[in-house]
Structure formats: structure tokens, C-alpha cells
Amino acid sequence: MSTPPRDLEELRARADAIAGRALDELSATYAIAFEGREGATTKGKTGELLERILGASGGSQAVHDFPTLGVELKTIPVDAAMRPRESTYVCTLQLAEADRAEWSSSWARAKLSHVLWVPIVLGDGPARVGVARFWKPTPEQESVLASDFEDALGAVALGGVEALTARTGRWLHVRPKAASSRDRTWSIGRDDGDWIATVPRGFYLRTRFTAALLHDLAATPE
Amino acid sequence: MSTPPRDLEELRARADAIAGRALDELSATYAIAFEGREGATTKGKTGELLERILGASGGSQAVHDFPTLGVELKTIPVDAAMRPRESTYVCTLQLAEADRAEWSSSWARAKLSHVLWVPIVLGDGPARVGVARFWKPTPEQESVLASDFEDALGAVALGGVEALTARTGRWLHVRPKAASSRDRTWSIGRDDGDWIATVPRGFYLRTRFTAALLHDLAATPE
DNA sequence: TAGGATCCAGCTTTGGATCCTT
């Protein structure tokens, strides 16, 4: 809908311009279809609406939402106290390449290196856009994320994909990511080097991490 | 049943002697009545059994279990991983004296100053005695306990007993302690200085504290 | 009433399952 923002300031200005607006009002203003069923924010629709309003590229390629700025857009549903209700999807885990992957060159790291967090405030009234904030991980934050990432891949390398559960990882963890649990992709299994069909997985940020992050960002001047 | 132990070494030796023994076997050996209903460890019975086996004074007076040693006995039910299932009772909160109480002279502090923790391991088989360990709070631990204690009494002093909930306190917190919620004792209420009838309360150590504590003790040589 | 504690309904968190679009 919108053209890509030329720079960070333009992106920030666009985000500021929609802070406080209700989602259904925005979809009408920008003439973008947006129907939640029964008033619930529906799966993925909000993210796509904000992408189009802010001028993100969209599409399924493995590039940033704002390629020229290297910035990723994340809409995050929060309650009135700015606390997220859910974990946040980061990207797919390439199980077939788990033995070769490294944090430093990973798509997860690239995505998380610069994020524009756009809270979607779900309170008593209609869902509204909150105050957006840019974030880059501090060295301390990144070292935890890196260690979580490597723990996950290490688990697959050592014990096969069955050894990797959603319990692994302090802030970044791995969960199924598929339309159905019958979906399958290929991974290394437990029995030495055999390949097995297994459900696809994705990386997610735990709620306790994004909750602390949003809290910190709200307490910090821009 | 047993005479009081003469010193800490004798107490330790008695505790070591029963480590690994099943509770019903011990009750038979020592000829002390002990019936759980349906195999569950029943309220208070286990503590009383261990008191008698180890030679604690028993009774309801506000003195240590081993008065000459200044040691308190705490039986604590744990799972196979030495994780407690429940919070641990410390002592009654004297609501009527809440405005004058201080940690340094409190019965809570005296009780917690030297504890013999006796795990009761509840796993697949019958309930068994685990490896007992002595504990004295480190200065860091005690400062948290002191601050929890003072937060609790401060809440009563400022806002009345209604302001004090089980949410107050990081490690040490306050909960009802009565045979029934109709039981009553006297406390300061919210409406300035009025005394109101309210349910009696006790201090408890939260499970997350005793879990960390047992974990640390198990990892530490004697 | 104090001491020995556990019980258990309800709320919260966890983590596997699922939905839609390109």
C-alpha cells in the first residue's frame, strides 16, 4: 500500500502517525481488507495489515521487511499493561541444515539484529496500535540468544530432533511450525545419522523475554 | 521415643542412620503409630514421626525442636529429583503484635537460624527418608528473609491485615493457618486503628526458595 | 492456640497444534 520508507526517520514517523489508532479504523482508512472472526485478532492478519501500512516489502522471501534499512517489523499483541500474551515467531528452523548452522551467519540473528516492535494493545475496547520502538540486542542479550540458538542446534546434532523440545532455550526456543502435525520435513534422527520425517519447527522468543524487553524499552527515552 | 541428642554429631549420626529407610518400616521399628490414609503422607504425621525418632522435644511450646542445640527440624516432602512439592510452614504470625515485631528478635528468625532439613522422598515406591542436611542462612539469604518479614509486618501496619496477601514476600510469605476459615484472631484493620476479627496466619517458605536451597545443599560437601 | 503440615480449586504458563496467504 505504502511505498518503502526511505530511511529510519520516515519509518519512525509513519509508526508514530498510527499510534493510538484502532485496527479496524486503519483498515478502512487504508482500504485494506481486515476481518477478524468474532472480534479476535486473527492469525497473521494484523502483521500483514501493519506491513502494508508501513511499507514493508511483504512476501515470503528470506529478506528483511525493510530491506534497504535492514529492519524487521514485529507486531506484538499486548494487554493494557504492555505485557505480551504470546511468544513471538522469529523464523523457520532449517532442520536439514542443523549440523552446519551457526548463530553468526543465521537468519534468526539477522532478523533480530534490528527490530521495530509495534505493540497491538488489546484491552477493553477495540484493538489499537501502541507506541512503536526500535530495538537492537545489547551484547548481553545477544549472547543469551546465541547460546539458546546453539543449544537447539547442538541438541539436534547430538541426540537427533527428538532431543529438541520446547523446553530448550532461555529466551529463544523451538516449537512446531506447521499447518498440521501431519506435515513433514526431513531431519537427523536419534539412530546415528538416519534421516527421519518430522514436523517442521520454528524459532520463537519466549513471552518472558519480550515482556522484559518491552518493559525496558518503554522505560528508556528514544 | 529417643532421648535428646547430646550434640550435633549425635543428631547427624541419627539422621544418617535412617537415610533410605521407608517411613512405614521406621514406624514399625520404633513402635510409633503412623497411618497415612491411602498411602498418602498425611498432614503432620510425618513430622511427628521424625521428631520422635530423632529425639526432638515435641510439644507446642515456642522453643526449638532440639533446645540445647538451637536446631529446628524440618521434614520436607520431595520428588525423586529432590524438588519440594509444597511450601514449608515456619511459624504463626502474631497479628496482635504486628506493630511491634522485628525480624532480629522474631521467632521466625530464631527458627530459621539453624535447620536440619530431612527430605521425605515420594517417588514410585513407598515414602522414604532422604539424606538430611544442616543449614544456616547465608547473610544474603537472611537479608531477603528479613526484608520479606518486614514487608509483611509493614503491610499490616500501613494498610491493615487486608493489605497482606500471600503475594507479598519473595521467599517468606504469609498465608492462612487455621483449622477452618471461620476461625478468628484479632488484628489491626484498614479503618484506622480499629481491631477486627480475622483468620489466623502463618509464615511459609515458598517452594521456589526451598527448591533452590535443597539443590545447593545437595551440591555442597558437608 | 500453637505446632506438625498437606489439600486442592483456580489461575497462569507451557508448549504442541493449527490457520491463512504468498
Place this chain on the structure above:
DNA sequence: AAGGATCCAAAGCTGGATCCTA
């Protein structure tokens, strides 16, 4: 298959209620 995520049953935790004995 990748990207945008939320759904929701079951496990875990919290904290008020309760049981027994002296």
C-alpha cells in the same frame, strides 16, 4: 515451504482452606 502469527489442552504454580495432636 516460508512468512504472518494465534489457539488451546494440559501441566505447573499459587495461595486460600483445611486436618490432626497436644
